[in-house]
Amino acid sequence: MGIASMLRRGALALGAAAIVALPALAQRNDPIRIGAVLSVTGPASFLGDPEDKTLRLYVNRINAAGGVNGRPIQLIVYDDGGDANRARTFATRLVEDDRVVAMVGGTTTGTTMAMRPVFEDARIPFISLAGGIEIIDPVSPYTFKTPHTDRMACEKIFSDVRARGLSRVALISGTDGFGQSMRTQCQRVAQAAGITIVADEQYGPRDSDMTPQLTRIRNTQGVEAVVNPGFGQGPAIVTRNYAQLGIRLPLYQSHGVASAQFIQLATPQAAEGVRLPAAALLVAEQLPANDPQRQVLIDYKTAFERETGQPVSTFGGHAYDGLMILVEAIKRANSTDGTRLRDAIRATRGFVGTGGVVNMSATDHMGLDLSAFRMVEIRNGQFVLIGN
Template sequence: MGTHFAPGPLLRAAVLVAATAAAAILPGTTASAADPVKIGAVLSATGPAAFLGDPEARTLKLYVETLNKEGGLLGRPVELVLYDDGGDASKARTFATRLVEDDEVVAMVGGTTTGTTMAMIPVFEDSGIPFISLAGGIEIVDPVREFVFKTPHTDKTACQKIFQDMKARGIAKIALISGTDGFGKSMRGQCLAVMGDYGISAAADESYGPTDADMTPQLNKIKNTAGVQAVLNPGFGQGPAIVTRNYAQLGLQLPLYQSHGVASKSFIELAGPAAEGVRLPAPALLIAGKLGDADPQKAIVTKYKTAYEAATGQPVSTFGGYAFDGIELMADAIRRANSTEPAKIRDAIEQTSGHVGVTGIYTMTAGDHLGLGADSFRMLEIKGGDWVPAAP
């Protein structure tokens, strides 16, 4: 499917990006034809998850601005109604209610974290508004809910990709050190559930809180556990960077795996030289310039990366990529439905097939509201302060 994303300056306004309705009304047309298509977004653009939410917000605003320059959707301008929940689940739910009751959006793209997403789901399910989440937890789409979809790979899929790599390297006994936040808990549980499928077992299972500043005690326990061949850190935010730095300070030489939750340049910057050699699963976006010409994602990831970096002056991140895929999937569904009726948009999203995004190639069904498998992940390694495809 074609993309509708191109370079352009970011809007300064945080909420409204539609053309003025009055200016859009031409002689002989009706007001309804010029009414904007309202798409909602609730993101954690500030607060502890800002490194996720900020590139998501920038991406959505840039995309909608470009979309309006190209004529909008179904001949109507698009209005992005965006709220910042600061990472607070209760605020997210309040904003979700406002989007439905006051702003009257026809669709929703957002939900930076699993916690804020789960808080908003009942609002959109009850109101019958299609909701594409940008968060990682598998519980967002398992069990399947009628109006809820997501763009990032699930934590279960990330575990499977990591264990495929470990098995190929002859690793059979590992240690876990997981964040106790919603993402960390979910991924830890998924990894424990599937590791046996790859002949892998956990010899140690440690954890840390979201505000902990030193994970040395937990890592010392791991260091003193017999037989450990590698360490896996399910988590996101600053915690994994602290784990990585403490890991190097203790002189641990075992392979260290991180989650897709830290797949951004900011993780490398926070972890510093200690990040060298860390492996994690991530979308193709992080290695856009290293993809072969025959790679089906090369064109879209290169175009998005170029546009985003030109507009923002910041390096692209996978989190902004999740937002790009979310708004692109939503726009594509509206076009295919030829309607802004929420139920028809929902049906069109569920019928998405072979949609090439920056995160992967999406094919959704009534039983799969993500549409990505482990094959859409790339196993990456940090070398020389940058991402490279991991060697077998």
Template sequence: MKIHNLNQLNRRAVGCLLGISVFGLAVCGPAYAAETIKIGSVLSITGPASFLGDPEDRTLKLYVDKINAAGGVAGKKIELVVYDDGGDANKARTFATRLIEDDKVVAMVGGSTTGTTMAMIPAFEEAKVPFISLAGAIEVVDPVRKYVFKTPHTDKMACEKIFENLKQRSFTKVAMISGTDGFGASMRAQCLKVAGDYGIQIVAEETYGPRDTDMTAQLTKIKGTAGVQAVVNPGFGQGPAIVTRNYAQLGMSGTPLYQSHGVASKSFIELAGPAADGVRLPAAALLVGDKLPDSDPQKKVVVEYKQAYEASAKQPVSTFGGHAYDGLFILVDAIKGANSADSGKVRDEIEKTKGFVGTGGIVTMSPTDHLGLDLSAFRMLEIKGGDWTLIQPGS
């Protein structure tokens, strides 16, 4: 066994040397560390989805340090290996192989976007390594794949939550303006699919590109469509902020505007400014932690996370970082439950997650449900006076 290890180390050294001589560069990972549990993460820390990957990265590092300071998991320290895919699915796929083959991680918490997640899934399924994704789209867990889980609410749930609210206000004619990035396109498709269930008719549909800076043309067309009672904007990043500002510019604020859970961070309110007033959106309890009643089981978790994150990152908390928090602790609990760092056993334990209180909701997974959240995990919020408020059910 020892000899085998030595041999492997030698081969690694030779590989590095040849890597240097042939490619002109070293492609050497860190050497073996014996008594740690390795958790991998591929995140979009830079690039167009950095507003997802950046808080996820900060959250994982913050809490792995905390866990290790408190003695680690089952007596072992956690070693976190993070790679930045820059939002590029092809790069993410290579880093997935690197985590599996080179770093030999027990499990992975990562995959900021649906695009990078879907590209990495084949690698993890084949290697039988559990993968807890932080991406939004429902296709990550539907159909269920043995080794793939996810923590964020699905885009389908967001549509349902919005439509439920529209139905309560007896609105039926709705216009939709969606981003053409992965998030917007996927949510748009889900919304079109479930609209009928709520008696909602989509009477106008517009899109905008991920880097567009002006959506007045699209909104003007919606404004000119007769009978629009509400507008829904599936999108994330800066796009929805610009939509919201243009919306106010065109004097459309009389018609209710619904954003998605893709804008669930304070920076949206900051960017959209006074135009954000009156905008509604479905979001996790995290955003309104301090406004939750004390009886709410999530209150303790979300308030603690918010304080810890904002103290360390010096920026407002977002639900995106919260998804990483949930993923990390579902995994840590599973490792504790399995009392082992064996990928297969950890996978079985993740699937048995029951009543886990996270920032996104209360998670109960099963062999047929690798998300474990229901609609109650979403709260309908309205922005008032530059802050989130919980709206009363039925209004």
């Protein structure tokens, strides 16, 4: 074989090798596509808006620092307006058209449950930001969540009720997915917690006056405290009506109202003395110096408020946790394959987030225990830590 022929063959071989290498090179440099379906507008916007702002803020920061394993994140966000049918449509679009490798979103329990089958069928990890326990109990292989569950909220509230020497409780619950889920959980755990539910009222998402339900509760013999499972404007209306009726019994809200916006909607005067279980983010500066969450919370709070000009809420914190758990899982897996990524998320241990210290497993797709919840009380328009 002549030298010229050998050179031609060598060039062809090098060319073929370069062509083979191109897809691998492209894969190494291609963006990591992460989806988010959030309720940025609509009745759950006070949840979805800080989630949206948080994801955009930290994706920009991650990309500015070089991305994940050298690849930038491409965040694809859709606004479902709080509508479960729209959420499912967007979930399908993320899977079929946008080709995302993972999903961080699902603002409400209702939208999350509508989307879950789409991601499960596609074997794409889905980290929800909603509260209902049914999202992860029983466990679905590819579905996770960051907030504390409604069952945990009932347990934390009932523990505080008992600590005050009380045991007879009235429920007034929203008929939305979260409200009904938490109502069910409170009914289930009441007996074990030493609580008797003596009244059970409900209200719809469009109701603007809960005076009739609260009047019936006030007239029920033996009520010692009132618990309001719900989120959105409903709990704020309940709180205002409660004050207007002059009811002096302890009032508990859920972690679904854990933001300064709730206090403003309810008015600080009406909200005075209301208690709720919440993530420590609401009281970050009140935590002891040796609390493992304290610095993480202060750093997130500072970054969010500086970037947005808005007060921090636990709901944006849920998005921070979901994104960071996913990013760390991608790093550990060194892959965006759905099953490998799922396994890496399950292996999350000792992650210090805004919701608590997360330790997941194959049978626990949330990884928080009751100690992650803090009991807070509204005093003079501010959240005050009253217990661990």
